[in-house]
Amino acid sequence: MTSRKSTGTSATRWLGVVVLLMLTLLALCGLVFSAEDVVQGSTVRLMYIHVPSIWVAYIAFVITALCSATYLSSKSRSLVWDRVAGASGEIGVIFVALSLVTGSLWGRITWGTYWVWDARLTSTAFLFITYIGYLAVRRLGGTHRQRARRSGVLALLAVIEIPLVHFSVKMWRSLHQDASVANTNAKVELDGLMLFSLFLGVVSFTLLYAWLVLHRQRVLFLEDAVADRGLDAAILSRRDEAQV
Amino acid sequence: MEHATFILGSYAGTAVSIALYAFWIIRRGRTLAEHATDAEMPWT
Secondary structure, eight states, X not given: OOOOOOSOOHHHXXXXXXXXXHHHHHHHIIIIISOOBTTTBGGGGGHHHHHHHHHHHHHHHHHHHHHHHHHHHOSSOOHHHHHHHHHHHHHHHHHHHHHHHHHHHHHHHHTSSSOOOXXXXXXXXXXXXXXXXXXXXXXSSXXXXXXXXXXXXXXXXXXXXXXXXXXXXXXXXXXXXXXXXXXXXXXXXXXXXXXXXXXXXXXXXHHHHHHHHHHHHHHHHHXXXXXXXXXXXXXXXXXXHHHO | OTTHXXXXXXXXXXXXXXXXXXXXXXXXXXXXXXXXXXGGOTTO
């Protein structure tokens, strides 16, 4: 029996199984086992997916910038860096969108509205739109190297927005709460299982991101190969026409 | 559970979105890999 050709390997399959188990445990901990918050009640359960979503988006965009910087600065100019950057940027857009949606639902319960033009919310929306632009730039015409150079420069500019988003709650008066777990001065006491659920969410979403990047960059590799083959075929066809 | 619609909706929406995206990646990868040579798939 031959296995079907795909972007998977035994390592990614194992990683996928681990991620699935961890996400199932997260759903159980977040929705069933963890206690309700004294102030926020059951709405605290949204934290276990909202915080990991924006965490993954930050990681994804930072990796996009690092890979772009590596591509632009290295002598070899390997397109692997560009594909990982592209894959990471795309996944980051999905997670920042999830963060905006879950945050909006949380806001409806806590603040009584889905959206306010608050510093954190507005800067996050701006981050989302910027990376939609990044993905659009990647789809402009040209060679793979032109794509890598154009999008690489944009990724290095766009990543500057992340500290702006993260520290927006400190820089401007914001309805959104400040960092609580990571802030040692906040004196927030989280129940053990609540802290575990949040930690589990961050770890499982990070592993999910790794799984998605591995597969997506391989798909991009195949897409580039197909495009190159199409170009080679077109050149051969033109040469044949010229000889006739 | 109070606000169950919002909370369960958020969990379900997140799970479905990620699952659809993952499914799309796997399907696209399989479609492209069917016509790819071994040299075009260095991870195999």
